[in-house]
Amino acid sequence: MHHGGLKAALRSWVQGSDDPARGDADRALLLLREAEDHGPTWFWQTDRIGRLTYLSGKIATVFADHGLDPVGMPLIDLLRIAGGAERGGDAERTIAFHLSARTAFADYAVTPAIKGSGDWHWTVSGSPATDPYGRFEGFVGTGSDTGSIRQSDAAITRLALFDSLTGLANRQRMRMSLEQTLAQGGYDGTALFLLDLDRFKAVNDTLGHPVGDALLKQVAARLTRAVGEAGLVGRLGGDEFQVVLPRMGDRAAMATLAQGIIAALSQPFFIGEACVSIGCSIGIAVSPEHGDGPDTLVSHADLALYAAKGAGRGVHRFFHDALLDGARSRQLLETELRQALALDQMRLVYQPVVATADGAITGYEALLRWDHPQRGRMLPADFLSVAEESGLIEPIGEWVLRTACRDAARWGGETHLAVNLAATQFANPALPAIVTNALARAGLPPDRLELDVAEASVLRDLNASATIFAALKTVGVRIALHDFGAGPASLGCLRRLPFDRIKIDRSFVRGVGDVAGRNAAVVRAITTLADALAIETTAKGVEFHDEIAAVRDLGCDSVQGFVYGQPLEAEAAIAQLRAGGVAESSGLKSNRAPRTRMLRSATIEIAGERRIARIRDLSSTGALIDSIVFDDDLVGDRLRIEIVDGQWVAATLRWAQDGRAGLHFDQPIVIDRRMMNRRRG
Numbered sequence: 001m002h003h004g005g006l007k008a009a010l011r012s013w014v015q016g017s018d019d020p021a022r023g024d025a026d027r028a029l030l031l032l033r034e035a036e037d038h039g040p041t042w043f044w045q046t047d048r049i050g051r052l053t054y055l056s057g058k059i060a061t062v063f064a065d066h067g068l069d070p071v072g073m074p075l076i077d078l079l080r081i082a083g084g085a086e087r088g089g090d091a092e093r094t095i096a097f098h099l100s101a102r103t104a105f106a107d108y109a110v111t112p113a114i115k116g117s118g119d120w121h122w123t124v125s126g127s128p129a130t131d132p133y134g135r136f137e138g139f140v141g142t143g144s145d146t147g148s149i150r151q152s153d154a155a156i157t158r159l160a161l162f163d164s165l166t167g168l169a170n171r172q173r174m175r176m177s178l179e180q181t182l183a184q185g186g187y188d189g190t191a192l193f194l195l196d197l198d199r200f201k202a203v204n205d206t207l208g209h210p211v212g213d214a215l216l217k218q219v220a221a222r223l224t225r226a227v228g229e230a231g232l233v234g235r236l237g238g239d240e241f242q243v244v245l246p247r248m249g250d251r252a253a254m255a256t257l258a259q260g261i262i263a264a265l266s267q268p269f270f271i272g273e274a275c276v277s278i279g280c281s282i283g284i285a286v287s288p289e290h291g292d293g294p295d296t297l298v299s300h301a302d303l304a305l306y307a308a309k310g311a312g313r314g315v316h317r318f319f320h321d322a323l324l325d326g327a328r329s330r331q332l333l334e335t336e337l338r339q340a341l342a343l344d345q346m347r348l349v350y351q352p353v354v355a356t357a358d359g360a361i362t363g364y365e366a367l368l369r370w371d372h373p374q375r376g377r378m379l380p381a382d383f384l385s386v387a388e389e390s391g392l393i394e395p396i397g398e399w400v401l402r403t404a405c406r407d408a409a410r411w412g413g414e415t416h417l418a419v420n421l422a423a424t425q426f427a428n429p430a431l432p433a434i435v436t437n438a439l440a441r442a443g444l445p446p447d448r449l450e451l452d453v454a455e456a457s458v459l460r461d462l463n464a465s466a467t468i469f470a471a472l473k474t475v476g477v478r479i480a481l482h483d484f485g486a487g488p489a490s491l492g493c494l495r496r497l498p499f500d501r502i503k504i505d506r507s508f509v510r511g512v513g514d515v516a517g518r519n520a521a522v523v524r525a526i527t528t529l530a531d532a533l534a535i536e537t538t539a540k541g542v543e544f545h546d547e548i549a550a551v552r553d554l555g556c557d558s559v560q561g562f563v564y565g566q567p568l569e570a571e572a573a574i575a576q577l578r579a580g581g582v583a584e585s586s587g588l589k590s591n592r593a594p595r596t597r598m599l600r601s602a603t604i605e606i607a608g609e610r611r612i613a614r615i616r617d618l619s620s621t622g623a624l625i626d627s628i629v630f631d632d633d634l635v636g637d638r639l640r641i642e643i644v645d646g647q648w649v650a651a652t653l654r655w656a657q658d659g660r661a662g663l664h665f666d667q668p669i670v671i672d673r674r675m676m677n678r679r680r681g
Contacts, residue, residue: 040145044124046138050074050099059122059143066114075099075139079124082109094169095124097232101246102128102136103180109146121146165213166220169234174242177232178294181246182287189249190287191231193258194301195223197239197265198279198313205459207274214271215278226264230257249286251318258282258316266314281308282316290319303327311607312631334390336372337383341399345371348403349567352576353418353538353560354583356552361581363416363450365560366404367567368396388422397425398434405442405449407570411577418450420482423457427464432471439475446476450501454482458493469497483540484526494533502530504556506541507635510655511662513550518657520554527555545585596671604628606639606653613661618643620668622651630656643669 035041042056055070063070063078070078076096098105104127111120126141161173169177181190197219204212216239223241224233231245248254262280269276283305291297300319303326308317340346350364370378387393401419408417425431439446451472458465458481472479480501481493485508493499504526512519523539530537539551542561551559564583568576576583596618602625604613617624623641635656640648641663651663 042143042145043141044075044126044143045129045140046075046099048136048138050076050139052078053138056143062112062120063114068114078113079110079122080113082111082121094173094232096229097177097244097246098126098180099139100229101177101181101184103177103184103246104128163235166217166235168220168224168241169232171234171236174232174234174236174244175294177234178244178297181244182292182294182297184246189247189289190297191243191245191248191254192285192287192297192301193231193243193245193261194283194298194305195241195243195261195280196305196309197241198281200239200278202456202459203276203278205461207271207276211271211274211276215269215276218269218271219265219278222264222267223261226261227257251286254284254286254318255316258284262314262316279314281305281313283308283319284316285319311609312634314631315607315609330386333383333386334392337370337387337390337392340370340372341395345373346396346399347371347377347569348400348407349569350407350573351560351567352564352573352583353416353558354564355558356548356556359582359584361415361577361583362558363418364408364411364568364573365418365452366400366407366420368400384422388424393422394424394428397422398438401435402438402441405438405444407573408448409442409444410570410574413577413581414448415577415581416448416450416478417444418452418480420452421457423454426453426457426468427461429468431468432475435472435477436475439477447478450478450480452480452482452503455484455493458497462496465497473498480538485522494529494535499535501536501538502526503538503540506561507632507655507657509539509541509547509551509561510635512539512554513544513546519655520550523551523554523556531555548585603642604639605641605648606630606634606637613641615643616660618671620665620671622654622662622664624660624662626660628661629659630661632656639663 036043036056037058042059043054044052044056044059045054047053051074052071060070068078076099079095081094095105095108104125106125107123108125110122110124112122122143123146124141124143126139129137129140131137161170161176162168163170178190178192200212200215203215216235219241220233220235223243227233227243227245230248231243234242234244236242245254245257261282265278265280269278283301283303285291285297285301285304287297290300300323303323304317304319307323307326308315311317347369348366349369351367352361353363353365354360355362368380368384370383372378384393387396404417404419408415411417421431428434435449435451439449469479478500479498480503481499482503483505484502485505494502504523508519508522508526510519512523527537536557537555538558538560539547539556540560542548542551542559542563544563547561548559548563563585565586598615598618600615602613602615604611604625611628613625613628615623615625625641630653635653637653638650639653640650642648649669650666652666654662654664656662
């Protein structure tokens, strides 16, 4: 339809109609002509695929003066959101999103997409149009020439609806878009992706916020490219992103897109001279199956994201009803945890720290247990995450410190006490005063207390950590670096902060006696470095006699682990010290049963996902597998392995390194001919 087509059609209807309302329609035509020709308002119309079929003459002239005939061209090719170039064109996706989702939009500040268009300042609004039978015909809309006054309004709009760092839609804009999309209904479905970046905080802590901001910009660009025209991408704040995907009811397509996003964000980022590797986890909820309102859909996507993180990160998860049960269970656990201290349900047990030279007990590490009235004795892994999320970790941590100091004061001699500090405890400026108070109330000499801090706690703010260290050293306590080697910048910690002890992470201790592995070389390097810095070393997680001998030969000063039995109650620890203070090792002499070498594929199921690995060694108690990479935080997790078709064996992931991993079966198996002879893959 040419530029005057809309008025011509209306004029034809008026002249050819005998309707009594023709006079009113004639007046409406005059008013329309006056508004269009002499006022700030103009009109536009598109077909079903977004191409202009009508544009007011005064606006069409703007394009004609630059050699363009706008009729027949896509609307999104003719207009750009004011300031969109500053954001790399991402803002144009906003209008494209509405055209694709068939949702109304209002008062978007735009300029013509032509060279030298800086003098034109317009706003556009539009709504989907249907025929009498409800079939979508395209969009109709209006525009307004707002002049220079709209420049300030455009800036306000950008601040209100777009993220200033990345140029993506912000939380408010994403909610508006989600509400509009859900209100349309009648489509195949609307998918909502919630994304959280993995390991982003470590980048901020180690490389600084400017690098973190640059990383977020690159993430936004990759995410936008991965999603394309399928949906609207937004940043909610921090390292949280959201994607609204209208008319996407195919779960396979959602899963493919989610995997594509994860793959894109898992590739290295280059920022200045730094090479940064992160990743992301994705939670997915789909309307109307998982809710037809924005609040419900966001809540359910958040639960799915929580499940994705719990599955080892770098994965996506769809919402399902069982996640609601898990959320209710966590809420109940939090309520019960709030009452646990008041009801005297918390207990401490003590694991001996034993000198490798002579087997003498040099100290104990205090370990927390919860005697739950219904669930029985619970380990920290079962409830500490809830304590951290609910803010209960600090009062629980203070109770542990006071109670452990009181128990240690009864040991006598120079036996030291090790107490773990949570990240929030270590970040508390009042920590030195809390420690001083606990020591004074118990009457425990400060040099007998050793505070264990995790590397991540220290890296949050190295300058603040240095201040806390100095204050604690003034008190007179010792400080140990917990799970050394598992974090991203251990050497930086040792260079900046005066640690008294390194506790080597159990992932390096596991299999340290295996001459074919690399753990022995890593442990040797750690002990050599520690010796040069006059820092003591302790090997954690020792379970077998041969591991004691191995870490002793590699230079470790002390060990702790289940090789010396289960942790002791307070009174049993006192009795052990009074009996001579020497720990007797028990259990198996070696962590390796006789093994059969083979080369065959097997299916591994861990954290709800199945993956293919290859068995290299198999014994009655475990297996060595390769061709599969596990995250470090999965070490110690339970899994299943299908040794032969249909025969699943429950096991624990003991160690994982360089594409290899060691499994320990929950129950010994019998190796039969099928395992020996059958090969798959």
